[in-house]
Amino acid sequence: MFLKRSKEEIILLMLCGLSIPSILPFGLIRMAQKNWLLATVDLLIVAGMLCIMLFVWRTRRVRFAGLAVTVFYSMGMLAAIYIKGQAIVYWVYPTMIAAFFILRANEALMINSVSLACLIGILFSAMSVLDLSSIIVTLVLINLFAAIFSHRTNLQHSELNQQAEKDFLTGVGNRRAFDRKLQEICADDHSQVNACLLILDLDHFKKVNDQFGHPVGDQVLISFCSLLRGRIRAIDSLFRYGGEEFVVVAMGADHITGARFAEELRALVEKTELLQDYPVTVSIGVAKKLPSDDTDTWFQRADTMLYAAKLSGRNAVRMDQPPEADSAGGAGASSLVAGSSSGR
Structure with missing residues (x-):
């Protein structure tokens, strides 16, 4: 006991x-x-x-x-x-x-x-x-x-x-810190809290490691995190979930704000030269916190959207469908797409 x-x-x-x-x-x-x-x-x-x-x-x-x-x-x-x-x-x-x-x-x-x-x-x-x-x-x-x-x-x-609770390589929050953050949000008495979960995955990152070596790959991850930390707000949180997969918890963000924010991050990564003469892009899945969500269901919805972004050709954003769109006969869970560019 x-x-x-x-x-x-x-x-x-x-x-x-x-x-x-x-x-x-x-x-x-x-x-x-x-x-x-x-x-x-x-x-x-x-x-x-x-x-x-x-x-x-x-x-x-x-x-x-x-x-x-x-x-x-x-x-x-x-x-x-x-x-x-x-x-x-x-x-x-x-x-x-x-x-x-x-x-x-x-x-x-x-x-x-x-x-x-x-x-x-x-x-x-x-x-x-x-x-x-x-x-x-x-x-x-x-x-x-x-x-x-x-x-x-x-x-x-x-x-x-x-x-x-820090990732030893990038200095951002690690998996343990991320789990604690999600538990805090989902345990909040105010079930209507606005927050969006953004799961970011660097596209074809294994090729970077294979072609340039792991030290170069590590430096790309460090630069990627520095880039994101310079863009997210003080109330947002950045975590390394594992490997080349990262998570941003955007507090106070609704569906529209979350989708726009994810697209800004995608575009920022695309136009920034994280590796000389080699394009580095990111796919992002987004899900807004719903009153009925626990940590697992919220994360699973964002992860499903990340998978949809990868299937669409990568270098893309996919956001989970809001509940009102579903009740109105929306076009499907991946119908909210924030200005994704053509896949690579």
Whole structure:
């Protein structure tokens, strides 16, 4: 079951799971000693951790649960120190460090700063200025070190994710990044989102590799991606699907806009000399996102249009027929053709 959960869920579940057996014995011992007030605090913390564990296990909502755990844990720690005094002040250290494993660094710092201010108020009259100052300084240092560590870890995680989702040759998004993008769009609550999927395939690219060698072919792919990146908008995304096949996700594009955009890309590739004294062209299949589409059906419709563009002689654009054209008795799924030139 843990293998199917995100790292955030696992961290939260493990933290709560470790807290329960760590605190429960103290609550039971204090009950046996008839220290009812402190035992109640301990058992309330245990009950709270158990409730949050069940909440995360069933709902998988870690954002709210993480805040609840940190606030609840901090309040329980402060209540225990208020009742018992400075003898259990060492519980502050694991409590504050745990916040950085659950929350963002700035959120953990904010909650811990409030906890530290409350702690100073509780211990001010019970400890000497020197002893209290030592506790404050060590807690401030721990929070600063934990914040720096958390920030650096998040940066490294972000960099690794970016590297894992980039094509090593062209620098555009790879298959993994493309799959994630499609899942995000298809999971959008607004089923009427406008987006077009353009699948581009360089025509007869195997001949380029066979005639000029793979290093030259690689350079053509790099130049091709640079050309496309200079044309697509900031809201669009470019991915290498595999080999000489690429995908553009054009956000906010309807059928007409998608067809025109694909034709612009086709014409741009045709007139650009990607390989000296050798024509390089591209075939493009286009499909607009429909409300009923999942990732597979959307991609399959665009791929079918790419196949139609290749059958027509290549160096062509074919776009999937809009639903209203089908209901009006259109001429077929490949009837929307965006100004394709003669095939080669």
